[in-house]
Amino acid sequence: MKNTIKVERARNNMTQAELADKVKVSRQTINAIETGKFIPSTLLAFKIAHVLQVSIDAVFRLEDCDW
Amino acid sequence: MNTLLNVFSYSYRMNIIGIGCILWGFYSFFSKYWCYQLLDIQLISGLCCWGLIFIFFSKEKTDDERIHQLKFQALTWAVPVGFFITHLINYFLISPQEPDSGKLIQSLSAYESLGIILLLALALFYYLKQRD
Numbered sequence: 742m743k744n745t746i747k748v749e750r751a752r753n754n755m756t757q758a759e760l761a762d763k764v765k766v767s768r769q770t771i772n773a774i775e776t777g778k779f780i781p782s783t784l785l786a787f788k789i790a791h792v793l794q795v796s797i798d799a800v801f802r803l804e805d806c807d808w
Numbered sequence: 809m810n811t812l813l814n815v816f817s818y819s820y821r822m823n824i825i826g827i828g829c830i831l832w833g834f835y836s837f838f839s840k841y842w843c844y845q846l847l848d849i850q851l852i853s854g855l856c857c858w859g860l861i862f863i864f865f866s867k868e869k870t871d872d873e874r875i876h877q878l879k880f881q882a883l884t885w886a887v888p889v890g891f892f893i894t895h896l897i898n899y900f901l902i903s904p905q906e907p908d909s910g911k912l913i914q915s916l917s918a919y920e921s922l923g924i925i926l927l928l929a930l931a932l933f934y935y936l937k938q939r940d
Contacts, residue, residue: 765872766870766872766873766874767870767872767874767875769874769937769940770870770872770873770874770875772940773874773940778940779874779877779940781873782873785872785873
C-alpha cells in the first residue's frame with residue numbers, strides 16, 4: 742500500500758513527531774508507515790487523514806501487489 | 809478503543825514489578841545456596857518467569873498498534889522455537905538413554921520452558937523494535 746503522508750505532512754508543515762503526537766502513536770510508528778514497513782489499522786489511517794485534513798483515499802492507495 | 813479484554817493491559821509500571829520479581833528470584837536463589845548449599849532451580853525459574861511475564865505483557869511507554877503487532881510477531885516465533893529448544897534439551901540432555909528411556913519421565917519444568925520462550929520473545933521484540 743502506497744501512502745502520501747510525507748507529502749501531506751510537508752504541505753501541513755508538520756514533523757513526524759507532531760503527527761505522531763496528534764494521532765497518539767510513537768514517531769517510529771509514523772516513520773514505519775511512511776516507509777511502508779507497517780500498514781496501519783483503519784482507525785489509525787482515518788486519524789492520520791483527519792489530522793492531515795485530507796480524505797483517506799488521498800493518503801492511502803492500494804497497489805497491484807496488494808491484491 | 810477500550811475493551812474489557814484489552815491487549816497488554818498491564819501498565820508500564822508493571823515492568824518494575826517484573827524486574828523486582830527477577831531480582832527477588834536471584835536473591836532467594838543465592839541466599840538459599842549460601843545458607844543451605846541448595847541449588848533451587850525451581851525457585852529462581854518460577855520467579856524469573858513471573859518477572860518476564862510482567863515485562864513482556866505490560867505496555868510500552870508509547871503503546872500503539874505497531875508495538876502490539878511486533879509483540880505478537882515475536883511471540884509467533886518464540887513459542888515454536890522455545891518449544892523446540894525445550895524438546896531438544898529434554899531429548900538430548902535430560903531423557904535417559906535406552907533401555908531406560910521408557911522408565912523415567914523427566915523433563916524441563918513448565919517454568920523453565922516458559923522462561924526460555926519469554927526470553928526469546930523479549931529478545932526478538934526488542935530486535936524488531938530497533939530494526940524498524
